[in-house]
Amino acid sequence: MTLSPADALPVQTKNRLRQAMAQDRFVQFLLLSLAGLVALAVAGLLLTPYDPTEADFLDRLAPPSLSHWFGTDQLGRDIATRILYGSGWSIGLALIVSTAGAVIGTIVGLMAGYVGRWADPLLMRVTDSFFAFPELIAAIAISGIIGPSTNNMVIALVSVSWMKFARLTRTLTLSIGHKDFVVQARLNRLPQWLILWRHILPNLRMSILVLWTSSWSKTILAISGLSFLGFGVQPPQAEWGAMLLDGKPYMQTAPHLMIFPGLAILVTVLAINLTGDQLRDRLQDPT
Amino acid sequence: MLAVRNLGVEVDNVVLLHDVSFTLKKGRTLCVVGESGSGKTTLLKALQGLMPICRGSVEHGLDRPGATTRQKPGPRPIGLPDTKWVMQNPIAALNPLQKAGAAITESLHHAKLDRNAKQEALLAALGNVDLLPEMALRYPAQLSLGQAQRVCIARALIAKPELILFDEPLSALDAVVQKQIGRTMERIKQTHGLSYIVVTHDLGYAQAYADDILLLRNGIVEAYQASNAFFRSPASDYGSELIEAARVLGCLPEEAAVQPMTCGAAQ
Numbered sequence: 001m002t003l004s005p006a007d008a009l010p011v012q013t014k015n016r017l018r019q020a021m022a023q024d025r026f027v028q029f030l031l032l033s034l035a036g037l038v039a040l041a042v043a044g045l046l047l048t049p050y051d052p053t054e055a056d057f058l059d060r061l062a063p064p065s066l067s068h069w070f071g072t073d074q075l076g077r078d079i080a081t082r083i084l085y086g087s088g089w090s091i092g093l094a095l096i097v098s099t100a101g102a103v104i105g106t107i108v109g110l111m112a113g114y115v116g117r118w119a120d121p122l123l124m125r126v127t128d129s130f131f132a133f134p135e136l137i138a139a140i141a142i143s144g145i146i147g148p149s150t151n152n153m154v155i156a157l158v159s160v161s162w163m164k165f166a167r168l169t170r171t172l173t174l175s176i177g178h179k180d181f182v183v184q185a186r187l188n189r190l191p192q193w194l195i196l197w198r199h200i201l202p203n204l205r206m207s208i209l210v211l212w213t214s215s216w217s218k219t220i221l222a223i224s225g226l227s228f229l230g231f232g233v234q235p236p237q238a239e240w241g242a243m244l245l246d247g248k249p250y251m252q253t254a255p256h257l258m259i260f261p262g263l264a265i266l267v268t269v270l271a272i273n274l275t276g277d278q279l280r281d282r283l284q285d286p287t
Numbered sequence: 288m289l290a291v292r293n294l295g296v297e298v299d300n301v302v303l304l305h306d307v308s309f310t311l312k313k314g315r316t317l318c319v320v321g322e323s324g325s326g327k328t329t330l331l332k333a334l335q336g337l338m339p340i341c342r343g344s345v346e347h348g349l350d351r352p353g354a355t356t357r358q359k360p361g362p363r364p365i366g367l368p369d370t371k372w373v374m375q376n377p378i379a380a381l382n383p384l385q386k387a388g389a390a391i392t393e394s395l396h397h398a399k400l401d402r403n404a405k406q407e408a409l410l411a412a413l414g415n416v417d418l419l420p421e422m423a424l425r426y427p428a429q430l431s432l433g434q435a436q437r438v439c440i441a442r443a444l445i446a447k448p449e450l451i452l453f454d455e456p457l458s459a460l461d462a463v464v465q466k467q468i469g470r471t472m473e474r475i476k477q478t479h480g481l482s483y484i485v486v487t488h489d490l491g492y493a494q495a496y497a498d499d500i501l502l503l504r505n506g507i508v509e510a511y512q513a514s515n516a517f518f519r520s521p522a523s524d525y526g527s528e529l530i531e532a533a534r535v536l537g538c539l540p541e542e543a544a545v546q547p548m549t550c551g552a553a554q
Contacts (some may be wrong), residue, residue: 027546184372188446202382202384202385
């Protein structure tokens with residue numbers, strides 16, 4: 001019964017987040033560029049004179065110019081405008097999907113880890129069976145079976161993304177559930193839901209945040225990938241993956257149809273991934 | 288009054304406690320001493336229902352007919368009534384994301400008190416453990432170990448228990464703080480008429496504050512004596528060995544004179 005040095009370390013994660021943001025130029029840069037991307041998208045949507053779905057057959061496949069910064073596609077639609085609209089799908093929808101996955105997975109993990117008894121094996125076997133399929137292939141299969149549409153893609157993506165959260169939350173819940181402060185709460189006869197809500201969940205939040213950022217960027221790729229394969233967002237909606245698909249036949253003659261949506265995916269995913277990595281380095285609990 | 292009779296605890300056929308019996312009267316302090324792994328903490332856990340009892344019984348509240356609980360082998364609810372537990376590592380015993388005040392008032396979760404009453408109880412409890420009211424707003428990481436242990440004691444005290452179990456309450460603290468908290472514990476005991484069971488390595492503390500000593504080794508009671516008798520002539524060889532070792536290390540005065548002094552304070 002001795003004290004390890006780690007027990008004496010301040011573990012106040014709120015301050016750690018603030019510290020990481022205040023001191024680290026790289027994290028600031030990443031967060032600023034993420035905010036910049038969002039601001040750019042909103043500002044662009046308000047300022048652009050074009051409609052993302054309106055065809056202009058007189059101006060097909062035009063290369064980048066002053067009036068069409070990223071050129072136009074095979075139907076004469078302004079690519080820059082479509083990329084801005086597409087950010088709603090890619091960033092916004094991916095955010096919703098990964099958040100839904102995080103919420104479901106966290107609830108499952110908390111139940112499995114804290115309630116234990118029959119709930120743990122049951123929930124974890126369900127999790128394992130979802131884990132048994134490769135993520136993207138399972139998503140393709142699910143959206144293929146229930147039919148290609150945006151709603152079905154969301155269902156497919158949520159159903160393959162929650163398991164990581166369930167596993168992580170269960171493991172951490174098991175270790176935190178045995179800590180002295182939880183024992184004290186149990187001795188005070190707090191209801192189980194309150195112990196989970198007040199004592200366990202807050203102590204998991206940094207780990208969940210880190211996993212959530214990586215889930216977010218993966219979901220952006222998955223949405224683009226599914227849309228590229230025709231299972232996701234349907235034309236004429238502007239979505240980055242669907243735009244890549246649209247541009248594929250013109251790859252040789254008008255490469256800007258694919259370059260700019262591709263760059264948009266690259267920059268966004270990179271920014272989110274790097275932010276997640278930095279957060280992981282600075283915030284994740286040593287447990 | 289607490290009466291423990293022939294208590295036995297086994298986990299996976301390993302005997303952790305064997306035939307432990309003692310009684311604790313109101314207002315008295317029982318010090319449980321013994322080496323690591325001797326079952327001291329197991330005893331507290333068994334009392335609190337965190338470990339199953341295999342044999343024997345625990346009876347609590349014997350002096351108040353109608354309020355007596357008797358716990359026997361088999362499934363039972365966790366926690367003895369009117370009993371609180373102060374743990375060894377005060378930082379680990381506090382949620383890092385919960386302010387001290389919230390941690391303390393959590394003991395009143397089932398008490399039907401309104402906000403103001405809880406606030407008053409909190410201020411009283413903080414005063415009792417010599418903490419300033421503004422400490423209630425601090426997070427554990429902003430408290431020193433000594434302050435954190437005081438918060439833990441306040442958390443136990445606010446529920447108006449009859450009995451507080453201390454699991455090595457001083458061993459995480461440095462010498463000066465050990466002495467201060469030892470005194471605070473004693474004062475609180477006197478003013479609130481509490482009983483204590485204190486698990487400790489610190490024979491100096493035991494000699495200063497204990498009424499009775501329970502010496503455990505490998506889950507077996509080696510000695511159960513009044514404190515004075517134990518330090519004069521321990522009932523087992525192991526007991527004299529321990530006392531001798533503590534004297535050599537300077538944790539106990541050469542003479543068995545009763546002085547309020549803890550191990551660290553002698554250095």
